[in-house]
Amino acid sequence: QAKTLVETSVAAFGGLDALVCNAGIALPQMLLTDVTDDQWRSLFAADVDGVFYPVRAALPYFVRQKSGNIVTISSMWGQVGGSCEVAYSAAKGAVIAFTKALAKEVGPSGIRVNCVCPGVIQTEMNGHLSSEDLGDGAFSLLGRSPVYHRAGDRSEWRNGHLIFLWRDISPLFFPQSDLVKKL
Numbered sequence: 001q002a003k004t005l006v007e008t009s010v011a012a013f014g015g016l017d018a019l020v021c022n023a024g025i026a027l028p029q030m031l032l033t034d035v036t037d038d039q040w041r042s043l044f045a046a047d048v049d050g051v052f053y054p055v056r057a058a059l060p061y062f063v064r065q066k067s068g069n070i071v072t073i074s075s076m077w078g079q080v081g082g083s084c085e086v087a088y089s090a091a092k093g094a095v096i097a098f099t100k101a102l103a104k105e106v107g108p109s110g111i112r113v114n115c116v117c118p119g120v121i122q123t124e125m126n127g128h129l130s131s132e133d134l135g136d137g138a139f140s141l142l143g144r145s146p147v148y149h150r151a152g153d154r155s156e157w158r159n160g161h162l163i164f165l166w167r168d169i170s171p172l173f174f175p176q177s178d179l180v181k182k183l
Contacts, residue, residue: 001053002057006019006058010061017068019058019069019070021051024046024091024092029085040087044091044094047095048095051099058070063106066110070106070113070114074099075088078117079093079117081093099115
């Protein structure tokens with residue numbers, strides 16, 4: 001599927017300039033001992049394989065043209081870990097490690113690779129969270145957040161950070177993988 005997506009995009013637009021890997025799911029908050037094998041595999045299939053396969057499909061085009069921008073989306077939980085979010089934290093940590101290693105591998109070929117690690121963003125994935133879950137107390141999601149202590153809106157980071165990273169005006173972020181502290 002990823003190869004077909006890349007090939008179709010190249011045919012339709014005459015090339016490939018950027019790839020954003022923003023696939024991801026989360027499990028309900030639970031102890032690691034309660035996570036089933038199927039849940040673990042499903043989470044890693046979406047969050048990690050959802051980065052690996054599109055990047056692998058796009059790399060030949062980027063290497064051939066000696067340019068390109070790859071942006072992966074992780075999470076603050078991939079950096080700091082989250083209690084009752086071990087599986088999600090591990091998957092998002094894998095995305096960060098993948099991005100760092102890939103940046104070293106393809107940077108000499110003129111390909112920028114960055115990872116954005118947002119805090120809690122108001123999305124459908126977080127729609128089940130109550131205001132008490134989000135809250136700002138010490139044990140709430142926002143209270144444990146090292147970022148903003150409030151939920152962000154998708155447009156706050158998507159419209160600014162991703163567009164900035166796609167454009168050629170962002171060479172100072174070549175390569176970076178810990179942008180939550182810089183943006």
